[in-house]
Amino acid sequence: MKKFLxxxxxxxxxxxxxxxxxxxxxxxxxxxxxxxxxxxxxxxTAAIKIGGIGPxxxxxxxxxxxxRNGAEIAIAEINAKGGMQYEFEFQDDEGDAEKAVNAYxxxxxxxxxxxxxxxxxxxxxxxxxxxxxxxxxxLTPSGSAEDCIANPNAFRMCxxxxxxxxxxxxxxxENGLATKIAIIYDSSDVYSTGIHDAFVTKAAxxxxxxxxxxxxxxxxxxxxxxxxxxxxSSGAELLFLPIYYNEASLILTRMxxxxxxxxxxxxxxxxxxxxxxxxxxSLAEGVMLMTxxxxxxxxxxxxxxVTAYEEAYGEAPNQFAADAYDAxxxxxxxxxxxxxxxxxxxxAICDALMTxxxxxxxxxxTGKAITWxxxxxxxxxxxxxxxxxxxxxAA
Amino acid sequence: MExxxxxxxxxxxxxxxxxxxxxxxxxxxxxxxxxxxxxDIIMVGGYICFISMTSLGLPVLVSILAAVVVCTILGxxxxxxxxxxxxSAPSLAVLITAIGVSYLLQNxxxxxxxxxxxxxxxxxxxxxxxxxxxxxxxxxxxxVTIIASAIIMVxxxxxxNRTKVxxxxxxxxxxxxxxxxxxxxVNATISLTFAIGSALAAVAGVxxxxxxxxxxxxxxxxxxxKAFVAAVFGGIGSIPGAMxxxxxxxxxxxxxxxxxxxxxSDAIVFAVLIVVLLVRPAGILGKQTREKV
Numbered sequence: 152m153k154k155f156l157x158x159x160x161x162x163x164x165x166x167x168x169x170x171x172x173x174x175x176x177x178x179x180x181x182x183x184x185x186x187x188x189x190x191x192x193x194x195x196t197a198a199i200k201i202g203g204i205g206p207x208x209x210x211x212x213x214x215x216x217x218x219r220n221g222a223e224i225a226i227a228e229i230n231a232k233g234g235m236q237y238e239f240e241f242q243d244d245e246g247d248a249e250k251a252v253n254a255y256x257x258x259x260x261x262x263x264x265x266x267x268x269x270x271x272x273x274x275x276x277x278x279x280x281x282x283x284x285x286x287x288x289x290l291t292p293s294g295s296a297e298d299c300i301a302n303p304n305a306f307r308m309c310x311x312x313x314x315x316x317x318x319x320x321x322x323x324x325e326n327g328l329a330t331k332i333a334i335i336y337d338s339s340d341v342y343s344t345g346i347h348d349a350f351v352t353k354a355a356x357x358x359x360x361x362x363x364x365x366x367x368x369x370x371x372x373x374x375x376x377x378x379x380x381x382x383x384s385s386g387a388e389l390l391f392l393p394i395y396y397n398e399a400s401l402i403l404t405r406m407x408x409x410x411x412x413x414x415x416x417x418x419x420x421x422x423x424x425x426x427x428x429x430x431x432x433s434l435a436e437g438v439m440l441m442t443x444x445x446x447x448x449x450x451x452x453x454x455x456x457v458t459a460y461e462e463a464y465g466e467a468p469n470q471f472a473a474d475a476y477d478a479x480x481x482x483x484x485x486x487x488x489x490x491x492x493x494x495x496x497x498x499a500i501c502d503a504l505m506t507x508x509x510x511x512x513x514x515x516x517t518g519k520a521i522t523w524x525x526x527x528x529x530x531x532x533x534x535x536x537x538x539x540x541x542x543x544x545a546a
Numbered sequence: 547m548e549x550x551x552x553x554x555x556x557x558x559x560x561x562x563x564x565x566x567x568x569x570x571x572x573x574x575x576x577x578x579x580x581x582x583x584x585x586d587i588i589m590v591g592g593y594i595c596f597i598s599m600t601s602l603g604l605p606v607l608v609s610i611l612a613a614v615v616v617c618t619i620l621g622x623x624x625x626x627x628x629x630x631x632x633x634s635a636p637s638l639a640v641l642i643t644a645i646g647v648s649y650l651l652q653n654x655x656x657x658x659x660x661x662x663x664x665x666x667x668x669x670x671x672x673x674x675x676x677x678x679x680x681x682x683x684x685x686x687x688x689x690v691t692i693i694a695s696a697i698i699m700v701x702x703x704x705x706x707n708r709t710k711v712x713x714x715x716x717x718x719x720x721x722x723x724x725x726x727x728x729x730x731x732v733n734a735t736i737s738l739t740f741a742i743g744s745a746l747a748a749v750a751g752v753x754x755x756x757x758x759x760x761x762x763x764x765x766x767x768x769x770x771x772k773a774f775v776a777a778v779f780g781g782i783g784s785i786p787g788a789m790x791x792x793x794x795x796x797x798x799x800x801x802x803x804x805x806x807x808x809x810x811s812d813a814i815v816f817a818v819l820i821v822v823l824l825v826r827p828a829g830i831l832g833k834q835t836r837e838k839v
Contacts, residue, residue, distance in 0.1 A: 338809050366809050370768060375554040377803035377811075384548060397663045401760050408674060408685040429600050430665035446603040 191393035197493040199500075201226070201482060202258035203475075204251055204278065205270030211246040214471045218270045218292050218462050221472030224456070225479035235486060236493075237479075244269060248277035255281055263287070264497045265486075265504065267478050270471065272296035279305050288501040290482055290508075292474035295342070300527035306508055307527055308478040308517070309470075310443060312345030315418045315533070316393065317353040319346070322535060323389065324357035325492075328414055328439075333363035333387030335378050335402060337394050338353035340369065346393035346418055356490045362387050372398050379405045382413075389414040396424040403434040418463055419443060419470055419533075425541050426467075432541030439546060443517035447543040456516055470517070477515035481523075484511045501517050547681045552804050553797065558688035560796020562757065565750040565772030567780065567788035568702060569743035574782035576719045576739045577781045579637065582644040583624060585770015587650035589743025590763050593659055596666055606669045613748040619685050621744025622737055630733070648767075655763035663759035663762050666755035667833050687757045694753060698746065699789045706785065715739060719783065731750030770801075790830055 203222055205215030219241040226239045240261055244251035251274030258266070269275040275294035282289045283302035291299050292308045300307045310318075320543040323329060332354060337343035354361055363385035379402060384391055385451035390406075390413045392399050399421050400475040406412070417424075419442035425432050446457050446467040456476060460468040468476075482504075491500050513521045518531030536543040566588060573581045591613040598609035617753040619675050632640045640778065668687055706712035717725040718735045726732050754769055755761055772795060780791025795815060802814040 366807075368809060368812070371799075371803075371808070371812055373760065373765075373768070374555075374559050374800070376559070377800050378808055379551065380548065380551055380555070381804060397760055397762075400663070400665055401758055404759050408687070409683045410674075428664045428666060429596070431667070452613065 165202050181426070193199075198230075198238040199486065199491070199493045200238045200240070200262050201479070202255075202261070202263035202266050202268065203239065204254045204258070204266070204268035204274070205241070205246050206246035207241075207243040209245040209247075212270055214293065215246075215270050216244065217469050218268075218475040220460065221363075221468060221475035222267060222479050224459050224463065224472075225476045225483075229483050235483065237483070239479075244274050246271050246274065248274045250274070251278050252281060259285070259287075264493075264495070264500050265482055266290070267292060267475065267482060269294060269344070272299055275299040275309050281312040286498040286501045288482075288497070288504045290478050292478040293471050295345075303525065303527075304505055305527050306481075306523055307529060308474045308481065309529075310531075310533070312342050312530065313349035314350075314528075315441070316346035318533060319391065319393070319416065319418060320350050320353035320357055320359060322441060323391075323416065324359055328416070329386030329387070329389035330358070331360050331362045331385075331387045332389050332391055333365070333382035333385050333413070334361060334391045335367065335375070335382065335394070336363045336392070337372065337398065338368055340394075341419065342440035343394050350391065350393065371400065375402045375405045376409075378402070379409060379411060383409065383411040387413060389416055389475035392417045392421065396421040396422065396427065399424055400427055400430055400434070403438070404431075407434050412444075414439065416440070422470065425538060432538070435538045435541070438538045439535060440538075441472065441533050441535045443531065444470045445534075445536065445543055448534070448545075452514075453516055473516040477513065477521070480515060481508070481511065481513050481521075484513055495504070547678065548804070551682050552772060552800050554682070554684055554688060556797030556800035557793055558685075558691050558757065558796070559800060560776075560793035561691045561775045562750060562754050562792075563769065563776045563795050564789045564792025565695045565698055565746055566769055567777040567792045568698065568785060569746045569750070570774050571780075571782055571785060571788040572702075572715075572746075573743045574777070576715050577629070577736050579629065579640045580644060580768070580774070581629075581740075581743070582641070582774075583647035583651055584743065584747055585766035585768075585773070586648050586655075587617050587621060587624075587747040587766070588751040588769065589761075589763060589766035590620060590651060591748030592666065592755040592765055593655060593664075594748070595669070595752050596664055596755070596761055599667060604676075608671065610749070610752050613752060614745045617744045617748035617751075618741045621740045621747070625737055625740040629692055630736075641730065648770075651762050652767070659763065661763065663760045666759040666761050667793040668756040668759060669752055670756060680785060685757075687753075690759060691753045694749065695789070696793075698749065699785065702742075703785050711735075711738065772815070775816065778829055779819055779822055781829030783833075784829070784831045787829055787831035794830075 203219060205218045207215045208214050222239060226237050230236055235424040240258060242254035242257055244254045251269050267290055268336045269278050270293050272294045275291050276298045278300055279289060279299060283304055286304060289305040295309055295311050297311055336347040351361055363382045365381055399417060415438045417440040421440040422442045422445050424435050457468060460472060485504045485507040488511050489503035491503050508523050509525055515521055521529050521531040523529055537546045569584050594616045598612045624647055628643050629640060632643060640805045662712040670686045671691045672686045674686055706715055714730045714735050717730055718732055722732055776791035776795040777788050779795060780787030790822045798818055799811050799815050803811040
């Protein structure tokens with residue numbers, strides 16, 4: 152009897168939780184293949200095999216899935232044009248360096264001729280070490296650590312974290328937004344610290360005064376009353392938030408409660424702020440953010456990409472998807488420029504691409520007229536948006 | 547003025563810790579177990595209130611009531627299913643089970659509500675209090691939190707000391723066996739304790755989310771740990787102790803964030819705990835009793 156009661160109660164517990172839920176889970180496929188030769192096109196030339204590596208499962212799964220999806224859209228588009236054909240194979244690394252190296256070897260067995268990956272920094276550094284030995288071309292869509300592209304065969308699509316900090320400081324100074332700056336950043340996060348450190352250095356060069364420099368950690372990222380009142384009493388005209396949108400929403404709520412209203416400036420981590428479920432967008436009114444990509448932008452290219460992505464995957468693309476999309480187009484542009492053919496081996500392709508990557512200029516989702524230098528870092532100008540009535544408006 | 551405003555912020559944060567700590571301390575005092583799932587019941591309370599308000603469009607008071615009811619049922623259920631079979635087991639086994647329940651709740655929440663943060667609409671809507679020409683701003687959430695936790699503590703103290711059921715609780719906490727011999731239903735008393743603790747957790751969840759409006763499956767984890775520290779700080783098992791411990795903890799946290807460094811504020815909080823326990827091993831208001839051998 153007691154056991155029966157226990158079971159019934161256990162059932163109740165599960166139901167009481169389940170009854171109130173809204174379904175919000177996404178499934179992850181372990182691997183996926185877009186077969187270039189099978190899709191439309193001339194079909195006469197053999198396809199070049201491009202490999203992708205990233206986390207499809209685990210804590211960083213959203214990034215890996217977005218990169219895979221964005222790349223698949225680009226591959227399908229390019230193949231549909233009928234020129235050079237591509238095959239794309241994406242492997243899961245769970246965000247783990249060792250599994251990424253295994254995935255890299257699997258892809259080599261499959262016949263990979265160029266690598267678009269890996270998605271996250273730590274696995275990317277591990278794979279880059281093997282790739283340089285093999286002389287395999289590597290273009291990481293989103294590995295923002297400096298070491299990802301330390302080797303001559305490695306290139307990067309996204310900004311590094313310090314670059315975002317420098318560009319933010321330059322933008323604020325050039326446009327005369329403010330001279331006294333307050334910063335609140337996450338000192339336990341590499342992304343946030345990277346932007347912060349570069350920003351502070353650059354700010355001194357361009358004549359900005361950092362009057363308040365406050366931090367928080369991932370363990371104490373809920374109560375911001377102390378940091379906000381410090382920023383408020385510092386007399387700063389602009390609050391720089393190189394952090395993710397969740398903490399930013401809490402800071403904005405707190406600022407509203409105590410009536411503090413400076414210019415708020417964020418980086419790409421702030422993208423997503425207005426889409427937080429039930430978020431009062433009036434709190435984000437006037438918030439500025441500098442980001443290479445946002446699904447809320449209204450230019451034709453972004454709209455087309457967002458529409459295609461939503462049709463295929465049922466959700467709005469994030470910046471990782473856009474980086475991957477651009478990365479595939481960059482590889483295609485470099486391959487076309489170098490006259491690479493599908494029968495070349497990966498080492499020969501790598502030699503050709505290392506030169507042609509520095510010669511191409513790409514108009515992509517994450518920037519116009521993107522160019523690369525031999526270091527592998529891209530040169531592009533991120534767009535700055537202002538949030539007005541919950542909508543991004545170009546600043 | 548800065549000091550005063552930090553003090554108010556600290557008391558506000560501390561009041562939330564205090565309400566959570568009351569749940570910890572009651573369960574510990576009566577069932578002699580550390581219910582580490584307590585923090586996650588807070589999170590469930592937050593989600594239930596959020597869904598009642600947004601998806602179901604219910605009024606605020608009804609939503610809070612819904613959260614209280616669901617959390618009470620959840621608390622009793624957890625006690626029946628996970629803890630009751632272990633009543634005579636070593637305390638370590640119960641502790642591990644509690645941690646297990648905590649992870650179960652977090653992952654169920656992750657499964658049901660997903661990992662995207664939800665923005666909680668504050669349950670209090672009136673204008674903040676502006677004193678001294680607007681130099682000292684006391685938000686409506688702060689006021690409500692402080693008043694609510696004070697009321698809860700007073701009612702709880704009266705309940706335990708003045709009612710028959712409260713006396714039964716005290717008796718069970720002193721000696722389970724003797725209480726049973728005196729005709730007290732020990733199991734029912736423990737269940738009731740869990741019910742009250744979980745109802746308090748629901749209220750704490752609503753207060754916490756109103757002040758810090760970001761709802762995640764891990765929302766309850768850190769406040770839960772802090773509140774546990776507060777309960778130990780004030781003397782675990784003591785109701786006024788939990789209150790004092792919670793408020794002190796909140797004030798120390800905010801003060802060290804403001805005047806020393808936000809980066810090491812948690813370290814300072816825990817360092818203070820260690821010092822207090824070295825000086826007074828039973829906490830500020832804990833009974834200094836010698837273990838009977």
